[in-house]
Amino acid sequence: MPRQAQHDIAADRDRLRRHRVYRWATVVLALEAWFIVAPFTGRSPWPSLPSTDPLILVPVLFFVVLIVVLLGTQVVAGRSPHLTYRPEQVDVRLADVLGIDPVLEDVRRSIDLFQTHRRFAEQMGGTPRRGLLFEGLPGTGKTMTAKAMAAEAGVPFLFVSATSFQSMYYGATARKIRAYFAALRDAARREGGAIGFIEEIDAIATRRGGLLGSVATTDRGPITSAMISEGTGGVVNELLVQMQSFDQPSRGARLVNRVVAAANLLLPAENQIPQITPVRAPILLIAATNRADSLDPALLRPGRFDRRLTFATPDVHGRRELVQHFLDRRAHEPELGEPAVRDRIAAATSGWTPVMIEHLLDEALVNAVRRGDTRMSYEDVEKARLTEMVGLGQPVTYTEHEQLLIATHEAGHAVAAWLVAPGRTLEVLTIVKRGEALGLLAHSDTEEIYTHTSSELRALVQIAMGGLVAEELFFGDTTTGPASDLAAATRTAAQMVGAAGMTGSLVSFQATGRDLVEAVLADSAAREQVEELLEDARRRVVWLLSRNRHLVEALRDALLERHELVGDEITDVLVEASGTSRRVPSDGDPTTAHVA
Structure with a gap:
């Protein structure tokens, strides 16, 4: 960004700093002059306290304290719960925020527009952005990005959690919101600009309904009926109004305008005194949520949250x-x-x-x-x-036969994956019990991809069949172990049949609005296609494992010895047992598959 682009915020901050120095210097000089002149006039520079009867003073003080406590309770209940961070207190910059490449350019553009707000509005005739909505999963960098934006812009950062606005006193939530926006305006006028950040805004800005609308539920539990009535009738409306209040005049300007308005009532029209024109405070409000679909639509229109940035998981x-x-x-x-x-x-x-x-x-x-x-x-x-x-591993306490069976089952999965899916990486092979899993094979795409071909999905079904087939080949019987494998294979086959059009029919069962697997299995023709896919996968894996029993045995023995194999440890066993590199069948037909 050109150097000129940073002049608005930087120049305002420097001008306001000089004014503060001048004001304090005037006060200090006045006090110094008083302490110098007072002794020459025979006066004490310190004010003398009046003498008061204690019998009168004690009850007066009691009632003063009582009034202060009563008023203080109301003031505290309505004060803004935010925390203010000055730019030098924020130790993060945009260069430190990693994994947000898809939104980084828009974030930088928003900072540039904020820093050049006056030129953008006065010279170019544009309307500066008022608000940004950050949506995305927890932990994707929304809060850190907002902090970095304030540090880059060199302005105060006013952080507040939306839940801290909520109060047991009716009407206090709206007062806290007003106090927060007043603090934003004051900080912006005092520092030349300010960035506000509301965390988890969905806690106070859900869709409005009737006074007795349905109960809203947040991550922290259900919201009470009092909170709902205040939210539908006041909190959301207050938030909407305050987001339009960035150009509201200061308290001093409002007082002057009242005096001027009263004087103008006595003056003829041609001699009216001009009032102070409000100037829009340079404020950027940022809100974060992982439930943007639950927010009130009025918040998302231009003029409130002008930009909606989605923080996805990093690629x-x-x-x-x-x-x-x-x-x-x-x-x-x-x-x-x-x-x-x-x-x-x-x-x-x-x-x-x-x-x-x-x-x-x-x-x-x-x-x-x-x-x-x-x-x-x-x-x-x-x-x-x-x-x-998956969860913490537990010590292997299986019987000897069960341990042998589980090791064979998991080895069957790994050998099937090694043979049919060259595009997948074998990560972990274990017979250590974790949660409900007695053992598992963890595997993933070698490269990050966002779509899968028909052959890749068929390979996933075949990998799921590896454990079942290994049990059949080595023990002549099957156990309940493959139940989760068959469920995964059925879901993949249902996706191929009912959503991706990979088996001839182009009818999408997703259009029914029902659960995909349920809709596919309820249709007789689609169910037959799922059965055919599963049976074809099973036949092919039987053919492959029966011709590569030595690979299953090698992995089984390694698992029995070490209980867990990680990364290259898996492929090293397979390469050593086969005496060659990875085996990749040429296609899905067992009659043409071969050992490379």
Whole structure:
């Protein structure tokens, strides 16, 4: 941004600073003059206190204290609950906020418009932005971005949580909102600009209904009927009104205008005294929510929240920056400094927020401490990730037969994935009990993709069948273990049949508004297609595993020995057992599949 673009805010702040210095200098000089002149006139520079009878003073003081307490209760109940951070107190800048690349350009543009508000309005005739709405999952950087914007603009940051506006006293919520916006206007006039931030605004700005409308529910529980009536009749309306009050004159200007208006009543029309024209305070209001669909529509129109920015979970490039940022600040083994390993962590955390990635690495450090080390390893990171995804592992206490069966089941999944899905990375293979899972295979796309082809979805169904088929081949019977695998395979097959048009029919069952799996299985023709997909997947996996029993046995034995294999440990066993690189069948037909 050109240097000229920053003159509005910076010039106003410097001008207001000089005025404050002049005012204080005048007061100090006046006091100094009084203390110098008073002794020459025979007066004491300090005021003398009148003598008062204690019998009169005590009751007077009692009633004064009582009045102060009563009035103070009302004042405290209606005071703004915000916290003010000056620019020098904020230690984060936009360069420190990672993973927000999709909205970063719009954020910078909003700062530029805020900093050049006067030129934009007076010279260009535009209307400066009043508000920004940040929506997105918790932990995606909304609050940090707002703080960074205030620091970049060099103005105070007034932070408030919407829940702190709520009060047990009827009408106090609206008074707190008025007090907050008054504090915003005062800060903007005093500092040349201000940025306000309301966290979780959905707590006070849900859709308005009737006085006896339906009960609203927040993340913190249901809202009481008194809060609803005040919200529908007052709180949301007060918020809407206050968002239009940025150009409201100051208290001093209002007092002067009242005096001028009274004087003008006595003056002829041609001699009227002009009143003080209000000047719009340079304020940018930012609100954050993860439930934007529940907000009152009047808040989202231009003139209130002019821009709606969605903070999505970071893509693989954003996660790679976050992994780099967090790892560089934590003790780790040299292997975690390798770009390929960091790329792998970024790829394995698809859909994770920045806070989740930071917490993952903190948990990895905890794992390092538990094993008596001061630096985390890649294995610590993978164990922490597995804990975040599935839960804490429990000691293996299976019977010998059950342990053998579970190891065979999980090995069947891994071998099927290795054979049919070259585009997936095998991450963790374990027979350690976590929650309800007796064992599991964690695998993900090698590269981050947002759509899947028909062949990729068929491969997912085949991977889900691997455990069932391994039990059949090695034990001649099946257990209840594959129940969750069959549920996952059925959901994938239902998506192919009823939503993606991958089996011939282009009818979408999503259009019914019902649950997709329920709608597909309720239709006889669609159910037959699902059954055919599942059976084809099962037949192909039977063909593959029966010809690669030695791979299943190798992984099974490794699991029985170590209980858990991470990353390359899985593929190393398979490569050693096969004596070659990864086996990739040429297509989905067992008659043409081969060992590479």
